[in-house]
Amino acid sequence: MSVSHIVASLGTAGILGIIFAETGLLVGFFLPGDSLLVAAGAFAAPGHHTVGGANVHLNIGLLLVGCFIAAAAGAQLGYLIGAKAGPPLFNRPNSRFFKPEYVGRANSYFDRYGNVTVVLARFIPVVRTFANPVAGVSRMRLWTFTAFNIVGAFLWTTLVLLLGYFIGNSVKDTYLIPAVILVSFIPIGIEFLRQRRLAARAASS
Numbered sequence: 641m642s643v644s645h646i647v648a649s650l651g652t653a654g655i656l657g658i659i660f661a662e663t664g665l666l667v668g669f670f671l672p673g674d675s676l677l678v679a680a681g682a683f684a685a686p687g688h689h690t691v692g693g694a695n696v697h698l699n700i701g702l703l704l705v706g707c708f709i710a711a712a713a714g715a716q717l718g719y720l721i722g723a724k725a726g727p728p729l730f731n732r733p734n735s736r737f738f739k740p741e742y743v744g745r746a747n748s749y750f751d752r753y754g755n756v757t758v759v760l761a762r763f764i765p766v767v768r769t770f771a772n773p774v775a776g777v778s779r780m781r782l783w784t785f786t787a788f789n790i791v792g793a794f795l796w797t798t799l800v801l802l803l804g805y806f807i808g809n810s811v812k813d814t815y816l817i818p819a820v821i822l823v824s825f826i827p828i829g830i831e832f833l834r835q836r837r838l839a840a841r842a843a844s845s
Contacts, residue, residue, distance in 0.1 A: 660714040715792070
C-alpha cells in the first residue's frame with residue numbers, strides 16, 4: 641500500500657499514531673515518517689485531491705499541531721524507555737526488526753554532533769527512531785533532551801508538512817503522488833550516500 645493510500649485510509653488520527661510510533665517505539669523505525677508528512681501536507685493543500693477515486697482533504701492546522709505533539713511525545717517515550725531499560729536494551733542479537741548497526745548510526749551522530757543530534761536525527765530515517773533511546777541510555781539530562789526534542793519535533797513536522805502543502809498547491813493532481821514519492825525519498829538517499837562514504841573511508845583506512 642502506498643503512503644498516499646495510507647493517508648487516505650487512516651486520516652489524521654492514523655497519521656498521528658504512525659508519527660508517534662515511529663519516534664517512540666523501536667519497532668517503529670520502518671514506518672514512513674517523512675513520506676507520510678509530505679503526503680499529509682499535500683492532501684491538506686487547497687483543491688480536490690483524489691486517491692483511488694475518493695476525495696481526500698486534511699486540515700493543515702490540525703496536522704501542524706497534532707503531528708508536532710505526536711512527534712514530541714513519541715520521542716519523549718523513546719528517551720524514557722532508554723533511561724529505564726539502560727544498556728541491556730541494545731544488547732540484543734541481530735533480528736529482522738533490530739540490528740546493532742542502527743544503534744551504531746545513532747551513536748555516531750552523537751559522537752559528532754553531541755546533543756544537537758536530537759534535532760538533526762528528526763530528518764534522518766532510522767536514526768530518528770534510535771537516537772531517542774540512545775539519549776536515554778547515555779543519561780542525557782531529561783530537561784536537556786526535552787528542550788532539543790521540542791525544537792526538533794517542531795522543525796521536522798512543520799517544515800516537512802509545509803513542503804508537502806507547497807507541492808500539493810503547486811503540482812497538478814495527476815503528478816501529485818509521484819511528486820510526493822520523489823521528495824520523500826530524498827532523506828533516504830542522502831543517508832544512503834553518507835553511509836557509503838563512511839564505509840569507503842573505513843575500508844581505505
